[in-house]
Amino acid sequence: MAIKKSDKKIKGFAIQFMPYTEIKYLGSAERIKKILDIAFTNSILIIQGRLRPEEESRLIEDTMAMIGHVKNFKGIELAVISPHGNNQSPIEKFKNKLATRLSGGDLGAVTIIGPATVIKEIKQDPKKIELFLNK
Amino acid sequence: MAMKGITDFFKKFLPKIMRNKKDIKLGFYGPPNAGKTSLANRICKDFTGEEIGSVSKVPHETRHVQFKEKVEINYKGKSMTFKMIDTPGITTKVDYEDFLKYKVKKNEAKNRAKEATQGIIESIKWLDDMDLVVVVLDSTENPYNQVNITIIGNLVARKIPVLVVANKSDLKTSNIKRIEEAFPEYPVIGMSAKYGKNLDDFYEQVFKISKKVK
Numbered sequence: 001m002a003i004k005k006s007d008k009k010i011k012g013f014a015i016q017f018m019p020y021t022e023i024k025y026l027g028s029a030e031r032i033k034k035i036l037d038i039a040f041t042n043s044i045l046i047i048q049g050r051l052r053p054e055e056e057s058r059l060i061e062d063t064m065a066m067i068g069h070v071k072n073f074k075g076i077e078l079a080v081i082s083p084h085g086n087n088q089s090p091i092e093k094f095k096n097k098l099a100t101r102l103s104g105g106d107l108g109a110v111t112i113i114g115p116a117t118v119i120k121e122i123k124q125d126p127k128k129i130e131l132f133l134n135k
Numbered sequence: 136m137a138m139k140g141i142t143d144f145f146k147k148f149l150p151k152i153m154r155n156k157k158d159i160k161l162g163f164y165g166p167p168n169a170g171k172t173s174l175a176n177r178i179c180k181d182f183t184g185e186e187i188g189s190v191s192k193v194p195h196e197t198r199h200v201q202f203k204e205k206v207e208i209n210y211k212g213k214s215m216t217f218k219m220i221d222t223p224g225i226t227t228k229v230d231y232e233d234f235l236k237y238k239v240k241k242n243e244a245k246n247r248a249k250e251a252t253q254g255i256i257e258s259i260k261w262l263d264d265m266d267l268v269v270v271v272l273d274s275t276e277n278p279y280n281q282v283n284i285t286i287i288g289n290l291v292a293r294k295i296p297v298l299v300v301a302n303k304s305d306l307k308t309s310n311i312k313r314i315e316e317a318f319p320e321y322p323v324i325g326m327s328a329k330y331g332k333n334l335d336d337f338y339e340q341v342f343k344i345s346k347k348v349k
Contacts, residue, residue: 053288057259060227060285064252067229075228078281116228124279126317 013042013118013133020049020107028055032062035113039076040066044114044131050080050106059113077119079129082109158205159345160264161217164286165271167194167224170302172201174271174328175221179203181334187221193237195251197223200261210338215345222261223254225282262289266348267296267341274301274309274325278317287318296344301325304332 016038023031032055038045051059056078063076096106112122112129123130163171176186188201203219231241231248239247262268268290272278290297301314304325311325322340326333 053285053292056281056285057262057289060225060282061256061259063227064229064255067252068249074230075226078227078285080281080284116230122281123277124281125277126279 013044013114015044015046018045018047020047023047023049028052028058031055032059035059036062036066036076039063039113039115040070040073042115042118044112044118047111047113048107050082050109050111072117073115075116077112077114077116077122077131079112079122079124080109081112081124081126081129082106158216158218159348160220160266161341161345162220162222162261162265162268163271164222164258164262164268164290165224166273166276166280166282167226168192169224169271169273169276170300170328171224171271172197172221174269174300174302174326175203175219177328177331177334178208179206179219182206182208187219193234193239193247195224195229195234195247195254197221198247198250198254199223200254200257208338208341210335210342213342215342217345220261220265222258223251225255225258225286227282229255259289262293262295265290265295267298267344269298269300269341270321271300271302271328272314274303274311274314275306278314283317287321296348297321298337298340298344299323300328300337302328305330 023034026034031051035045035047036059059076059078066073067075112131114131118134119131120134121132123132163175165171172188172190176188176190179185179187183203183206185203187203188197190196200223201221205216206219207214207216229248229251231244234244234247235241270283270286270290272283287297287299299314299318299321301309301311301323303309304311305327309325311323314325315323322344324333324337324340326337
């Protein structure tokens with residue numbers, strides 16, 4: 001059977017940027033729902049800032065709960081790059097903590113989240129993140 | 136007066152005595168196939184004669200949290216009793232097709248994937264119950280994996296002491312220094328759970344940190 005041009009579907013993905021203000025005033029459950037809803041649409045999400053550690057683990061829990069329940073969803077790839085490295089002096093640490101408190105989040109960080117069906121792997125080191133996409 | 140003295144004595148020391156009797160809950164966390172069960176088995180076998188669980192090259196072999204109660208570890212004339220808790224490996228994705236590469240049948244692979252996702256949820260839920268956590272990492276892999284960072288971040292947020300094990304030091308591509316650089320705030324022990332290499336350093340650190348927990 002011949003396939004009509006109009007029937008052809010373009011397989012692809014979108015990249016979406018989310019400023020921190022979009023999630024700043026949301027509760028943890030709402031933040032995670034918002035992120036996962038975007039991942040379900042085959043989009044790669046780049047978020048200004050980062051989630052709190054307990055939100056990251058909740059994101060993993062909710063992701064696992066959705067595998068097998070959302071069609072073709074196999075999980076996510078997640079990476080965070082932060083300008084605040086591991087080798088900070090106590091003064092730097094204090095300054096960064098204070099800045100994070102005042103701004104309501106680590107705005108210097110960038111979080112990348114995408115569906116595992118789109119992102120094959122994220123290679124990460126303290127200075128860069130490399131995204132490898134599935135063919 | 137004497138009665139008051141006795142009461143004060145018990146008030147002061149009884150809680151300490153009771154707390155010391157409680158076993159330290161020692162958790163093994165990390166990504167899949169890092170060697171958590173291999174390490175837990177090595178310790179359990181040495182001190183109880185029994186293993187905690189089975190190991191396999193197929194990822195997600197441990198799909199439920201498994202325990203070994205009353206593991207009394209003796210090291211350099213000292214003794215401490217632990218409740219060992221071996222947890223399923225944490226990851227952000229589970230695809231049943233990955234298991235097919237290991238010649239696992241399709242239905243079995245789908246079932247394994249389902250159990251693996253539930254196991255990961257179970258692992259995370261157990262975080263709150265730990266007294267001390269050994270984060271087991273594969274020293275041949277890149278440590279800057281967000282799952283590793285998330286696990287350690289959660290332990291720090293919960294004020295649970297962390298000991299990092301850079302496992303598989305027997306392999307040629309092992310890079311313990313890279314793990315030390317990635318997690319400079321935590322003690323890192325390079326070891327091989329498979330061959331029992333460097334277990335003395337591991338027990339030394341476990342005892343040192345456990346004293347602070349008690």
